[in-house]
Amino acid sequence: MGPGILEVLFEYWPIFLKGLVGTLKYAFIAVSLGSILGALIALLNLSKSKILSAIAVVYVNVLRGTPLLVQMYIAYFFLPIAIPALNSVSKEVYVLIALIMNSSAYVSEIIRGGINSVDKGQTEAARSLGMTAKNTMTKIILPQAIKNILPALANEYIAMIKETSLAGTFMLYELMYTRTILANKYLSWQPMFIIAGIYLMCTLGLTYVVQKLEKRFSVSD
Amino acid sequence: MTEFNEVLIETVNLKKNFGDLQVLKGISEKIYKGEVVAVIGPSGGGKSTFLRCLNMLEEPTDGQVIFEGNVLDAKSTDLNLHRQKIGMVFQQFNVFPHLTVLDNITIAPTLEKKVPKADAEAEAMQLLETVGMADKAKEYPRKLSGGQKQRLAIVRAMAMHPDVMLFDEPTSALDPEMVKGVLEVIQKLAESGMTCVIVTHEMGFAKQVADRVLFIDDGIVAEEGTPEQLFDHPQNPRTQEFLSQIL
Numbered sequence: 404m405g406p407g408i409l410e411v412l413f414e415y416w417p418i419f420l421k422g423l424v425g426t427l428k429y430a431f432i433a434v435s436l437g438s439i440l441g442a443l444i445a446l447l448n449l450s451k452s453k454i455l456s457a458i459a460v461v462y463v464n465v466l467r468g469t470p471l472l473v474q475m476y477i478a479y480f481f482l483p484i485a486i487p488a489l490n491s492v493s494k495e496v497y498v499l500i501a502l503i504m505n506s507s508a509y510v511s512e513i514i515r516g517g518i519n520s521v522d523k524g525q526t527e528a529a530r531s532l533g534m535t536a537k538n539t540m541t542k543i544i545l546p547q548a549i550k551n552i553l554p555a556l557a558n559e560y561i562a563m564i565k566e567t568s569l570a571g572t573f574m575l576y577e578l579m580y581t582r583t584i585l586a587n588k589y590l591s592w593q594p595m596f597i598i599a600g601i602y603l604m605c606t607l608g609l610t611y612v613v614q615k616l617e618k619r620f621s622v623s624d
Numbered sequence: 625m626t627e628f629n630e631v632l633i634e635t636v637n638l639k640k641n642f643g644d645l646q647v648l649k650g651i652s653e654k655i656y657k658g659e660v661v662a663v664i665g666p667s668g669g670g671k672s673t674f675l676r677c678l679n680m681l682e683e684p685t686d687g688q689v690i691f692e693g694n695v696l697d698a699k700s701t702d703l704n705l706h707r708q709k710i711g712m713v714f715q716q717f718n719v720f721p722h723l724t725v726l727d728n729i730t731i732a733p734t735l736e737k738k739v740p741k742a743d744a745e746a747e748a749m750q751l752l753e754t755v756g757m758a759d760k761a762k763e764y765p766r767k768l769s770g771g772q773k774q775r776l777a778i779v780r781a782m783a784m785h786p787d788v789m790l791f792d793e794p795t796s797a798l799d800p801e802m803v804k805g806v807l808e809v810i811q812k813l814a815e816s817g818m819t820c821v822i823v824t825h826e827m828g829f830a831k832q833v834a835d836r837v838l839f840i841d842d843g844i845v846a847e848e849g850t851p852e853q854l855f856d857h858p859q860n861p862r863t864q865e866f867l868s869q870i871l
Contacts, residue, residue: 522718538735546722
């Protein structure tokens, strides 16, 4: 049976803390860089060019339709072959690229949905006043779309906190990786309960914050 | 109609298809400067589509729209400059919900015509005064009634100093008690000499303010004339049938 859960937590808490920091950091990098990439994909998707929007649709479908773990393996083994310049960077970067691309696919759909949720009459009113397409998007449509986009982005961050657990497979120091470290000390089940508890606190806590934010946003309706 | 001689908008054989459906089947019309034109006709007959083609919100399938001597081109950047002179008021108001009443009015002049903010706001306040809404300047549209939203939409368009105002069924989405206030604003505008094209179901109003009435049915101008000619002595059997159903 070995030591109890609390004993393990007290003895090894710095390891779990470092894992938690890694998890939050990777999720943040994935969602923030994924948001920038996702915004570009959403623009492609909404563009009038059929070719550009088809590229965006294929990108989104492939990344949402295949498991993240598979994408990580492909990034890990194939990226250094495809782009020899990447050979000099750490392996951490390959896995992060997979996380960022995966997140960008989800974020692009969030942004596209947010923009489409704004009534078409808003665009027509702005254009009928002689406003340019750019000003119409930045001053009229996006400020209204952001209300739907921000809470969904926060939810994507929560989902990504769980998704990053796969990165431990590739020796990235995040919560799941602490399992590998502690397995060397003959601890099998205790760390898993601790890890599950930390994940749960993060996701429930953030979900609560998002709900509060959503309420704040809906006040201006 | 001899008093009007300067053509402001001309359509030449205007056609519009939505998929296989031919909504406009060739309309050639002239709107003169200072003229108030009411457009009536049955639902689905093409009157709103005709109006929306005048500022290229709908891109014509065939034919031309000529505004102040310029052929409007949906792909040209000049279109934004021409649209600044073509005000439009929508059935659903389409006020900007994330902006205050004042900002609704000033956003287009400050962004697109580089009017200094203070000047734009001073003029916006004057415009709000004329429609009895000066006390609402700092409110957001969600606090306004339908009638107030539509009056805001009208002065928002007026702030661009348009040469013509297009009204697309401006009172159709209003509660009955709100209609009068909005019609009064439009009437004042029409009497001030503003060129107006008004798609409407308010026949009494059309008769009262219009210099000319177009009856659009099945994608063509089936009949046109002065309000007296069209309402009191319609010649086309389709006009007679339409009027008998609604009057």
